[in-house]
Amino acid sequence: MDVILKGKYIIKCKIKAVTGLHIGEGNNSIEIGGIDNAVVKDAEGKPYIPGSSLKGKMRSLMEFAEGKVKDDLMVVAVKKGDKPEICIHMCDDKECPVCGLFGRNHGKHVTKKEFLKDPKAEGRDFSDAVIPTRLIVRDAKLIESSITDEMKENLDLEWTEVKFENNIDRITSKANPRQSERVPAGAEFSAEFVVNRYEVDGSDDGEKYLSKFIKAMKLLEDDYLGGQGSRGNGKVKFVDIEIFYKDSSDYEKDSNDLKPIATAPSLDQL
Amino acid sequence: MGKGKLYRVLMHFTTPLHIGEKEKIYNITQTFAHSDMLMSGIINAYSLLYGNSSTNQLVESFLQKSLPFEISSTMPYVGNEFFVPKPIGLHLHLYKDRGIIEVEKDKEIKKVKFIREKDLLSNFPGKYRVAGSFLQPKDMLHKFGDSEKAPSLGKIKERARVSIDRLSSSSNIYYFSHFEFKDNAGLWFYLRINDQSLEDKVKAAIRLLGDEGLGGDRTCGLGSFKVNFEECSMPEENDRTKYYMSLSLVNPQSEDEIKSALYYEILTRSGYIYSKAGLGIKRKAVRAFAEGTVFSGKVCGRVVDVTPQNFSQHRVYCFGLAFLVPLPEGVMMIGN
Numbered sequence: 001m002d003v004i005l006k007g008k009y010i011i012k013c014k015i016k017a018v019t020g021l022h023i024g025e026g027n028n029s030i031e032i033g034g035i036d037n038a039v040v041k042d043a044e045g046k047p048y049i050p051g052s053s054l055k056g057k058m059r060s061l062m063e064f065a066e067g068k069v070k071d072d073l074m075v076v077a078v079k080k081g082d083k084p085e086i087c088i089h090m091c092d093d094k095e096c097p098v099c100g101l102f103g104r105n106h107g108k109h110v111t112k113k114e115f116l117k118d119p120k121a122e123g124r125d126f127s128d129a130v131i132p133t134r135l136i137v138r139d140a141k142l143i144e145s146s147i148t149d150e151m152k153e154n155l156d157l158e159w160t161e162v163k164f165e166n167n168i169d170r171i172t173s174k175a176n177p178r179q180s181e182r183v184p185a186g187a188e189f190s191a192e193f194v195v196n197r198y199e200v201d202g203s204d205d206g207e208k209y210l211s212k213f214i215k216a217m218k219l220l221e222d223d224y225l226g227g228q229g230s231r232g233n234g235k236v237k238f239v240d241i242e243i244f245y246k247d248s249s250d251y252e253k254d255s256n257d258l259k260p261i262a263t264a265p266s267l268d269q270l
Numbered sequence: 271m272g273k274g275k276l277y278r279v280l281m282h283f284t285t286p287l288h289i290g291e292k293e294k295i296y297n298i299t300q301t302f303a304h305s306d307m308l309m310s311g312i313i314n315a316y317s318l319l320y321g322n323s324s325t326n327q328l329v330e331s332f333l334q335k336s337l338p339f340e341i342s343s344t345m346p347y348v349g350n351e352f353f354v355p356k357p358i359g360l361h362l363h364l365y366k367d368r369g370i371i372e373v374e375k376d377k378e379i380k381k382v383k384f385i386r387e388k389d390l391l392s393n394f395p396g397k398y399r400v401a402g403s404f405l406q407p408k409d410m411l412h413k414f415g416d417s418e419k420a421p422s423l424g425k426i427k428e429r430a431r432v433s434i435d436r437l438s439s440s441s442n443i444y445y446f447s448h449f450e451f452k453d454n455a456g457l458w459f460y461l462r463i464n465d466q467s468l469e470d471k472v473k474a475a476i477r478l479l480g481d482e483g484l485g486g487d488r489t490c491g492l493g494s495f496k497v498n499f500e501e502c503s504m505p506e507e508n509d510r511t512k513y514y515m516s517l518s519l520v521n522p523q524s525e526d527e528i529k530s531a532l533y534y535e536i537l538t539r540s541g542y543i544y545s546k547a548g549l550g551i552k553r554k555a556v557r558a559f560a561e562g563t564v565f566s567g568k569v570c571g572r573v574v575d576v577t578p579q580n581f582s583q584h585r586v587y588c589f590g591l592a593f594l595v596p597l598p599e600g601v602m603m604i605g606n
C-alpha cells in the first residue's frame with residue numbers, strides 16, 4: 001500500500017464552556033487538604049482539555065452516529081475474565097469513516113460477537129487496513145483572559161470553582177458528600193485539530209474526512225465533555241473557527257504563512 | 271564523518287512529549303530520542319511526502335554506505351546553550367584536582383551527564399561547577415533563574431488515559447508520564463547533508479515530523495515541535511586528534527570498529543515496528559554503543575536489518591550509523 005500525504009487541514013478554534021466543565025485527573029488519591037475530584041491541570045497549574053479526552057469522546061459519538069455500535073462491529077479493548085469489559089468500534093473496512101479518521105490499533109482484535117460466543121477466540125489482524133491515523137487532536141489550553149476578574153470573584157481557586165455534591169447511595173440511603181472541581185462556565189480554551197488528507201493507492205481523500213470531522217464537532221456540541229454531563233456539566237461550543245490548508249509541498253519551504261480557507265464564528269455558520 | 275553542510279536542528283516542543291524507554295510500559299518516560307528512533311521518524315515522514323519508491327531508493331543508499339545525510343541523537347538545549355553527553359571515560363576528577371571543576375562533594379562529579387558542547391570542544395577553558403546533571407561554567411548559574419541551582423528543561427507529569435465502554439459506560443484507566451519542556455528549552459540534533467539534491471526534501475521530512483509528532487500518543491497531540499535549522503561548523507581535526515566521541519548510537523560494522531571503542535556503554539535497542547504497514551510486531555533486538563562512547567579513530571557504524579522472521583511487507587532497519595565529534599587535544603581521559 002502506498003500512502004502519500006496530500007496536505008493537512010488545520011482547524012483552529014476556541015472551545016467555550018457553556019456550563020461548568022469537569023475533566024477529572026482520573027486520580028482518586030486524596031491529597032490532605034486537597035480536592036478529591038480535581039480537574040486536569042498542566043505543569044503551570046492551569047486547567048486544560050487533554051487531546052485524548054476530545055478525541056475519545058468524538059470517536060465514541062461518531063461510532064453511534066455512523067451506526068457502528070453493534071456487537072459484530074465492536075472489538076473488545078479490555079476484558080475481565082470472561083467479560084468483555086470495554087468495547088469500542090474498530091474494523092478493517094477501508095472506507096470506514098470512524099476508523100479512517102480516528103485510527104486503528106495494531107495487533108489482533110476480537111469482536112464482541114465472537115467473544116461472547118467464545119471468550120478464547122483469537123481474533124483477527126486488521127493490518128491490511130491500517131494506515132496512519134488521519135486525525136491529530138492537540139491539548140486545548142485555557143485562554144486566561146476568558147476568566148474575567150468578575151468571574152474570579154466567585155471562584156474558590158485561581159481558575160476553578162469547587163462544588164459540594166451530595167451523592168445518595170441508592171441502596172443504603174447514606175449521604176456521601178464530596179467536593180468536585182469545575183472549570184467555570186464562560187471559560188475558553190484554544191484548540192487545534194489536524195485532519196491529514198491522504199492519497200491511498202492513488203485515491204485522494206479530498207475533503208471527505210474534513211467534513212466527517214466537522215460532523216464530529218457538531219455531535220460533541222449536542223452532547224457533553226468530561227464528567228457529570230447528565231447533571232448539566234460539560235456543554236461546550238466551538239467558536240471563532242478558522243480552517244487552514246497546508247499543502248504537502250509547503251514543507252519544502254522555510255516558512256509559510258497560511259491563509260484560512262474558511263472562517264466562521266460558530267459551526268452552524270461554517 | 272562526511273563533508274556536507276552541517277546544521278544544528280532545534281526542536282522547540284509545542285506539546286508534551288512521551289518517549290517510552292520500555293515499550294508498552296506507559297509510565298516510564300525518557301526525555302531523549304536516540305538516533306535510530308529519530309531516523310525512523312524522518313524516514314517515515316519522508317515516505318509520507320514522497321511515497322514508497324523514493325523512500326526505498328533513499329534507504330538503499332544508506333545500505334550502500336553512501337550516506338545522503340547523517341544525524342546525531344537528540345540532546346538538550348536551554349536558552350542558547352547546547353549540551354552534549356559527557357564522554358564516557360572523561361576524567362572529571364583530574365579536572366577537579368587541577369582546579370577547573372569546583373565541587374563540595376566528590377560524588378557530585380558522578381552525576382554529570384551533560385556538558386556544554388563548546389566547553390568540551392575547547393577542553394574547559396574556565397572554571398566549572400556541577401549543577402544537577404549538567405556541568406557548566408561557574409558564572410552561568412544566574413542565567414537560569416535565581417531560585418534554580420541547575421538548568422531545568424521542564425517537568426515530568428503523569429497523564430491518565432481512559433477508555434469507555436460504548437454501552438455500559440464502564441471505564442478503564444491507565445497512566446503514563448510525559449515531559450513538558452519549558453519554553454526556552456528543548457532538544458537539538460546535528461544534521462549533515464551530504465547529497466545537496468536531497469536537502470529540501472530531508473528538511474521537509476523533518477518539518478513534517480514536527481507536525482506529526484515524535485514519540486508516543488502523537489494522535490492525541492503529544493510530541494509536536496517547531497523546527498529551526500541553524501547552519502554551523504565542526505572543529506577541524508588534525509593528526510593529533512586522538513579521540514572521537516559519538517553523538518549517536520553506533521552499531522559497529524567490523525571487528526576493527528569494535529576494537530576502537532575505548533570507553534563505552536552498550537544499549538539494547540528493541541521495540542515494535544512502526545511504519546505505514548504499522549504492525550504491532552516486535553522487531554529483532556540489536557545492541558549498540560551508546561552516545562558518549564569514545565573511539566580511537568573514525569568509525570562508520572552500519573544499518574542493521576532487524577526484520578523479524580515471517581514478516582514480509584517490507585524490510586525493517588535499525589540505524590546504527592556513527593555521528594562523531596573529534597575531542598580536543600589535551601582532553602584528559604581515565605587511565606591515560
Ligand SMILES: [Zn+2]
Nearest residue numbers: 090091096099
Ligand atoms: Zn471502522
